[in-house]
Amino acid sequence: MERRINLNTVFLPLLGFALVLLLWQVSSKTWAPSLPTPARTWELSRPYIVEPLAKRGEMDQGILRFTWNSLLLVAKGYSLALLIGTPLGFFLGMSKVFTKLFDPLIQVLKPISPLAWLPLGLVLFQKTTPSAIFTIAICSIWPTVLNTAIGVRNVPQDYLNVGRVLKLSRLKMLYKILLPASLPYMFTGYRLSLGISWLVIVAAEMLTGTPGVGGFLWQEYNSLIYEHIILSIATIGLIGFLLDRAMLAAEKRVGAILA
Amino acid sequence: MILQVNNIQKRFVTASGAREVLRDIAFEVAEGEFVCIVGYSGAGKTTLINLVAGLLQPDAGEILFEGRATDGPSLERSLIFQNYSLLPWLSALANVELAVAQRIPDARKSEVTERARRYLEMVKLGHALDRRPAELSGGMRQRVSLARGLAMEPKLLLLDEPLGALDALTRAELQEELIRIQQQERRTVLMITNDVDEAILLADRIIPMSAGPGATLGEPVTVRLRRPRDRRALNFDPNYQHARKQILTYLLSHGPGHRTSTVRPALQPLAFSLQPSQEVA
Numbered sequence: 001m002e003r004r005i006n007l008n009t010v011f012l013p014l015l016g017f018a019l020v021l022l023l024w025q026v027s028s029k030t031w032a033p034s035l036p037t038p039a040r041t042w043e044l045s046r047p048y049i050v051e052p053l054a055k056r057g058e059m060d061q062g063i064l065r066f067t068w069n070s071l072l073l074v075a076k077g078y079s080l081a082l083l084i085g086t087p088l089g090f091f092l093g094m095s096k097v098f099t100k101l102f103d104p105l106i107q108v109l110k111p112i113s114p115l116a117w118l119p120l121g122l123v124l125f126q127k128t129t130p131s132a133i134f135t136i137a138i139c140s141i142w143p144t145v146l147n148t149a150i151g152v153r154n155v156p157q158d159y160l161n162v163g164r165v166l167k168l169s170r171l172k173m174l175y176k177i178l179l180p181a182s183l184p185y186m187f188t189g190y191r192l193s194l195g196i197s198w199l200v201i202v203a204a205e206m207l208t209g210t211p212g213v214g215g216f217l218w219q220e221y222n223s224l225i226y227e228h229i230i231l232s233i234a235t236i237g238l239i240g241f242l243l244d245r246a247m248l249a250a251e252k253r254v255g256a257i258l259a
Numbered sequence: 260m261i262l263q264v265n266n267i268q269k270r271f272v273t274a275s276g277a278r279e280v281l282r283d284i285a286f287e288v289a290e291g292e293f294v295c296i297v298g299y300s301g302a303g304k305t306t307l308i309n310l311v312a313g314l315l316q317p318d319a320g321e322i323l324f325e326g327r328a329t330d331g332p333s334l335e336r337s338l339i340f341q342n343y344s345l346l347p348w349l350s351a352l353a354n355v356e357l358a359v360a361q362r363i364p365d366a367r368k369s370e371v372t373e374r375a376r377r378y379l380e381m382v383k384l385g386h387a388l389d390r391r392p393a394e395l396s397g398g399m400r401q402r403v404s405l406a407r408g409l410a411m412e413p414k415l416l417l418l419d420e421p422l423g424a425l426d427a428l429t430r431a432e433l434q435e436e437l438i439r440i441q442q443q444e445r446r447t448v449l450m451i452t453n454d455v456d457e458a459i460l461l462a463d464r465i466i467p468m469s470a471g472p473g474a475t476l477g478e479p480v481t482v483r484l485r486r487p488r489d490r491r492a493l494n495f496d497p498n499y500q501h502a503r504k505q506i507l508t509y510l511l512s513h514g515p516g517h518r519t520s521t522v523r524p525a526l527q528p529l530a531f532s533l534q535p536s537q538e539v540a
Contacts, residue, residue: 158344161314165332166361176357180348257348257391 036227044227058211059219063235070201070212071239073129077136078197082190085141089148089189090174093182099149110142114200118207128208135204136197143192151185152178184255191247198240213239260323261415261447262288262311267320269306280306282473284320286466288415293441293448295458296476297506298468299515304451305341307468308419311449312338324415334362337413341420343404345392351403352388355379358407378410379403381440398429402436409444418450422457431490434460442487455506459499460488467506469513477509 021038028035036044045063047054052064061069091098114135121131155178163177205214217232269281280303288294298304309315311322313332322329324336332338337358345354355375363371379388382402392400401421408416422430434457441448441461452458458465459482467477483498493499 158340158342159346161338161340162344162346164314165312165338166358167332167334168361177346180346183348 034226036230041227041230044225045231048228048231059216061211061216063213063231066211066213066216066232067235067239069210070205070214073132073204073210073212074136074197074201077133077200078140078194080133080137081141081193081197082144084137085144085189085193086148086186088141089145089186090152090178092145092149093152094178106142106145109138112139114139114203115207118204128210132204132208132210136200139200140193140197143196144186144189147185147189147192148182151182151189154185155181184251187247187251187254191244191251194243194247195240198236198243202236260287261290261325262449263323263326264311265321265323267310267317267322269303269310269315269317279473280471281310281317282475284474284476286476286479288447288449290414290447291445293450293461293463294479295450295452295462295465296468297452297455297458297465297510298474299470299510300453302468302471302474304453304468305419308338308417308449308451312336312417314338334411335414336417337408337411337415338417338419339404339408339421341423343392343397343400343424345400345403345407347392350389350391351379351384351395351406352376354392354403355407355410359410362411375406375410378406381409381443382406382436396429397425398433401425401433405437405440409440409446414447416446416448418448420451420453423453430457434490437461438487455503455510456490458506459484459502460490460493465502465506467509467513469509470515477513480505 024035024038028037048063052062054062055065088102092102117135117138118131121134122128125131125134159177159181160173163173168176201212202214202217204210205212206218209215209218213232213235217229217236220226220228220232264284264286267281267284268279270277270279272278284307286294286296296304296307306315310317311329313329313336324333329336345351346357349357352372352375355378356371359371359375360366363374376385376388379385379402382405384399384402384406387395387399392403395403401424405421408418422433425433438461450458450461462482465480465482467480469475469477480502482502484493484496484502
């Protein structure tokens with residue numbers, strides 16, 4: 001029985017991975033001749049993977065170095081989103097007037113693509129890095145705002161009654177009751193926001209040409225080195241997956257405390 | 260009289276119309292007295308104690324505490340909730356500390372901790388100070404909640420069916436605990452319960468409450484039993500039997516449905532004449 005579980009949890013994902021490799025191989029040999037084969041991709045990607053921290057030039061760096069640059073940019077935009085989004089969510093959750101005032105606006109701003117925000121950022125800030133940060137922040141802020149608001153609205157009446165019976169001041173009510181009680185919702189928002197900021201990074205770097213995974217991807221497309229596009233795509237996926245897992249672990253931990 | 264409740268009335272307005280919960284409620288609690296209100300589930304007992312605690316405001320009548328009309332909650336009237344209402348992210352100690360810190364805001368941290376610890380030891384939870392509510396049994400959670408209420412050292416302690424959610428054995432155990440603590444602390448207590456025997460075991464005076472809607476109070480019954488009380492000896496005591504009979508007689512003649520014929524028509528004004536098709540329903 002235990003053997004079968006191991007078989008299923010290890011073997012099946014590997015099989016799925018192998019099937020995709022096969023499809024890739026067949027595609028590059030048949031209908032998509034420009035698509036490099038898996039072997040060729042590995043060959044050309046090797047220097048970037050085996051020397052992940054090398055820096056041969058501004059746009060020719062090891063893959064981890066590119067990743068690090070991208071993560072730094074994401075961290076800036078993401079922190080900005082959390083710093084603004086969390087209090088905004090609290091106001092939205094606590095005040096009906098505030099909700100009526102801003103909720104329709106948020107619903108309209110939420111579906112706007114990073115590709116649309118970035119030019120506006122460039123108009124506003126004139127420089128590429130601040131406009132990239134602006135784009136990441138404004139695209140990723142919404143799940144944080146909305147989930148925090150839901151969390152605050154869903155704080156159990158029992159906890160609020162405890163606060164009232166103990167005559168907690170408004171400030172103490174906020175950080176002794178509302179904040180801890182809505183933390184699980186906030187973390188769900190934080191996780192979704194992080195996912196979006198990582199999605200946005202590629203678009204932002206492609207347009208600004210910043211040295212990072214996305215910038216590298218776009219540059220190699222322009223230099224016709226398609227193997228590196230695939231390397232970048234795989235890296236983006238893997239890093240995104242790891243970020244999500246890390247946030248999920250944090251979210252579960254917070255949830256467990258409040259069980 | 261530390262607490263005077265004068266002819267209060269409370270109704271809740273819902274989508275389906277106004278519902279009268281409490282009607283003409285009047286009673287008093289003297290300093291040092293342990294008063295129990297016994298009544299049916301859903302009669303509005305929790306509403307009544309929430310009114311006294313200041314979490315709700317009456318629609319008519321007034322609640323005087325130490326002679327002054329109440330206006331919202333006060334640290335002098337601490338409420339112990341039926342469902343414990345502990346904050347799950349805080350340890351047992353931290354839950355009690357939060358209350359103590361509100362009561363003695365200028366005290367040092369060590370003083371607050373010492374007082375919280377003392378009351379948790381009083382409810383025999385000295386060994387579980389650092390455990391969070393999720394790691395405690397129902398009985399233990401209610402002990403923490405009790406410690407939180409006691410540690411505020413209020414002039415009036417309000418207990419809202421504190422043992423209602425517990426199994427019979429744990430309930431009996433905590434009743435003994437309440438007897439012991441009351442012997443020691445001598446607090447003024449107003450307690451809500453649906454258990455007549457529990458009321459007789461603990462209270463100096465018992466006020467029966469009729470079933471809703473529009474619940475009212477019956478004549479108070481004074482419990483003439485010496486303290487400390489022992490449940491094993493009580494059953495054969497004529498005073499116990501007398502009190503029990505008086506309360507049960509009131510409750511059974513004021514049970515659910517006893518008043519259906521006398522529901523005040525003013526509560527559904529003209530509804531049937533406007534929508535005759537719904538009259539049957």
